Amino acid sequence: MIRVERGSLAESTCEAVVRPVRSDLDPVSALSRDLGALAGPRVEERLRRMETLPLGSAVVTPAGDLPCSFLIHIVVMSAEEGTTSPVIQRAVKNALGRAADFGIESLAMPPLGLGVGTTEPEVAARALVELLADHGRDGLPPDEVRIVVPSDFEADLFRAAIEGVLPAGG
DSSP: OEEEEESOGGGOOSSEEEEEEETTSOBSSHHHHHHHHHHOHHHHHHHHTSOOOOTTOEEEEEOTTSSSSEEEEEEEEOSSOOOOHHHHHHHHHHHHHHHHHHTOOEEEEOOTTTTSTTOOHHHHHHHHHHHHHHHHHTTOSOSEEEEEESSHHHHHHHHHHHHHHOTTOO
C-alpha cells in the first residue's frame, strides 16, 4: 500500500525512514540534516566511518534516537554530480531492495524528485509512485510505503499520482 501522509518524517512511526544524502553521506537538505541530528551522535559517527558511496546506492543503519528502527540513506548526489531523475530512481530501487533484504514491512520517505532539473512536479511524483507500485507488485517488503509531505500542494500531487497509477487506491 502506498499512501500520502502530511507531517514530519522525523516523527514517522514506520519501521524505516529514507534519508537522502550525498556520496560522502553528508545531508543534502535541511530535512536530511535534521534527521541525522535527531538520530543522534552514534548514527553520525557510524556514517563518518563509512567510505564514499556511489550515486544511487543505499545503506541501512540503526535509526538511533528516531522513533523508527532503521534509516535507509540513499545517495542522490555527490560533490561532482548533482541530482538527476535516473539517480533518484536508482537510489529508491536500492532503498526498496535494502528494505526487502532486512524484512522491513513499513517505510516512510520524503517526496523525492520534485526539485530535480526541469522535470514537472506531476511527472516526478508519478515516476516515484510507479516505481513504488512496481516494487509492490513483486510481492516483496515493504508492504506499506508512506510518502511524508510537508504541504497540501505535495499531498495533492502525490494523491493524484497514486490515483493515476493505482486506481483502487492501493
